[in-house]
Amino acid sequence: MGKKTLYIECNSGIDERMLIASLLNLGISEDLLKPVIDSTGLEGLEIEVGKTSLNGSISHFFEISRESECEINNVNYRKMKANEIYDIINKTDISDYAKRISINAVNSILKAVTETCYSNIEGFDNDSIILDKDILTIIVAAFCVDQLSVDDVIISEIHEGIGTRTNKGNIVSIPSPQIARILINSQLSVKFVDVAEELLSLIGTSIISTLTQKQRTPRSCRILSQGIGSEKDESTKQMRAMVIEEDEPQVNNETWILETNIDDSTGESLAFTMEKLLESGARDVFFTPIFMKKNRPAFKLSVTCHGDSVKKMESVIFKNTTTIGIKKYRIEKTVLEYSIINVDTRFGSVRVKASSHEDMKYYSPEFEDIKAICNITGKGFKEISEVVEQAIYECFKFKN
Structure with a gap:
């Protein structure tokens, strides 16, 4: 019997709303979302979940909007500071795993913006570019993935359009610099298709990059369930998520x-x-x-x-x-068995390689995670390393 895996198809790009709709369609009750949303403390936001038509077939949609928005398109959503975002995530009634997903998605956005935006422009603040509705979206997506209780997450090839788009009167290349930076930092590969439209969203790409770095098509599996998400209005774009059971591959360890x-x-x-x-x-x-x-x-x-x-x-x-x-x-090689464990720090989650030999245990934090925190916070490598080492000690209480 193979392991239970979440497989997300990104052939039509990545959109956080379609992603959540597809995850909910895998069997997660909408009723479970209300206590989660209430626990965030974010006021004035409401969700809408329903069915729509996708090329004549039934699809599902997910939307977040302002209460009493009516027909106003330019709604003023609130920009939030990083520390405020972390506080909201940490107090939300979700699992530690879902909190790690949320914090890491936020960190990926902040890191991408820090690396691509000039912070000395008057009135621009790299630390205040995430909206309250984006935070709620990230939390809901993390909660849905956690509810599926899968052993692994893999994604298909990511497709992105070509050309340019207009943003506040400026012409911006596709993908935007921030989205491209997330793809660079996560090392996810992307295929550019002949579509004059941006298929990737900043929030959706940050969520996907946090869930996994594994891109492949399952070769031998059983499909246990599938969910299809699209936009609220009839659209040709969709995201499909499937829970599959993969057969164990034969690995050449020579x-x-x-x-x-x-x-x-x-x-x-x-x-x-x-x-x-x-x-x-x-x-x-x-x-x-x-x-x-x-x-x-x-x-x-x-x-x-x-x-x-x-x-x-x-x-x-x-x-x-x-x-x-x-x-x-x-x-011939003797290799210690090891596992990758996420350790929470006050700066977010850090991957730690945990191994053991006889009575000795060893813990080694991933360099790239410490580097990312340094880039986001502006703090030195030594300081962040000491914080991470202390978090590892508190987590494992190890004694060598």
Whole structure:
């Protein structure tokens, strides 16, 4: 029996409203949302959940609006500060897992804005760009994912349109710089399709990037349920979510090392080769300074990979370096079992690699998570590392 997985299709882009509608359609009762929304303390917002037509078929929609909005389109939603947002999420009646999703989605937005917006423009505040309705949307999405009680989340290929759009009189490329930055930071891949429209939303992309970094199409599975979400008005766009049960894949755990000595390639080509090897699935890549015959300075390139990746690694090396020969041999390796655990800190969730050997336990925070917090808060790496180490200690109470 395979594990229970949430599979989200992003072939029509990513929209937070369609995402939530598809998740609710998987069997989550609308009645469960009211106590969650009430516990946020956000006033003046109301939700609407219902059915609509999608090319003649029934679809579901989800909307958040101001109470007594009537037919006014330009509603003044309230911009919120980061600390205020964290307080709202932490007091909301949802699980710790849902809170982590919410905080990490908010952090991804703040990080993207910090990296793409010039903060010295008069009247512009990088820390106040998230609206109250966006916070509620993120919380509801996190709550829905938590309610599904799945073992894993995967997404399909992400599709985005091409061209430009107009924002407050300015012409902006698609995707917007903030959305592109979230895709860069999450390392999610995107396929540009011949549609003159922006298919990705900032809030929706932040939620998806927080849920998973796994992009693939299930090969062998049973579909347990499906939910389809679209816009309220009849539309050709949709997002579909499915709960599936995947068959356990057969994994080739055989490990190989490939080595070659290089004395006539540029530093740029070697750096590029390393990037391509890692992108192609190498487990580890490193260079060792050596001296070859006639005392020529050189580098030994070493690559560790699975057995079924050897041919791919050889192709990358021959294509991008001057070498004409590669040594390879199979190795045995002792690997400690480990798991990735999310540890809550006052700056948000941090992934921690937890492993053990005999009576010893080891905990190592992910560098990229600490780096992201530093970029968002402006604090130093040492200070954030100390906060994270203390949070790990409080969480695990470990003694080595």
